[in-house]
Amino acid sequence: MARVGVVTFPGSNCDADMRRAVQETDGLEAVALWHKEADLQGVDAVILPGGFSYGDYLRCGAMARLSPVMQAVTEFANAGGPVLGVCNGFQILCEAGLLPGALVRNRDLRFVCDRVRVVVSRTTPFTNVSDGVLTLPIAHGEGCWVADPSQLQALDDAGQLLFRYVTEDGTRGDNPNGSLRDVAGVCNAQGNVVGLMPHPERACRPALKGIDGQLFFAHLARSLA
């Protein structure tokens, strides 16, 4: 049984849902990690869940990056361990420099709560290029991903613009927040660190009107088996 650590920061609010989604996946066991713990308890993967860590003080994710657990997460990621950040977790990974770019206020200033479609560009511990068009929920006010224009093409060429918002048939971009190149999520060069604004853990059972999120956890279970 592979053990997946789910970190709780002060202000995290998707940690319980995330642990449940992990726990309900064959081959995975959820381990709760507290932000003050500098020890990852030997987990095989780490997930930073959504929420409003530290009340979004300074910038979303900027304070969480300073938590003792993040030193351990950084070492784990640099050693090739699989790390997933969802929503606020994505913001934290960008602030920590583990993922390229940054997330700023949505183009229309609105908090967007919706169901979106995304396509995947690359196989990682959490994704497979053959995943097709995924339908996932989003809920964020600061999900507009930006990056230095000089790096953007290189990131694109390397497949690091991992998730893009698309129309239902997957043929065109359909952007809810103004992110560059319709980016919904990115990965690092090695592909072991992944972040995205949509919430896979909120699309893991038919009662929630979506099960595409299960793929993330199933892929992780396979990659850790």
Add this chain to the structure above:
Amino acid sequence: MTAFVTVMLRPGILDPQGLAIADGLAGLGHKGVQSVRVGKVFEIALDDADNVQERVTQMAKDLLANPVIEDFTVEVR
């Protein structure tokens, strides 16, 4: 000794708050506003006056500003 760090979104980064505020000013009848950009100011009180510019610049790089999206200036008073 007090240092003021001003952090602004870099040119080219969309600032929808600034756009909304500019619209608001126009709506109140203020004429001639070309644009508004929203930033942050940090007032940092320090124990001593040693290398304040250098130290506070490092603080801005370490935490106060995110270089991907923001520029900063440091003023010591």
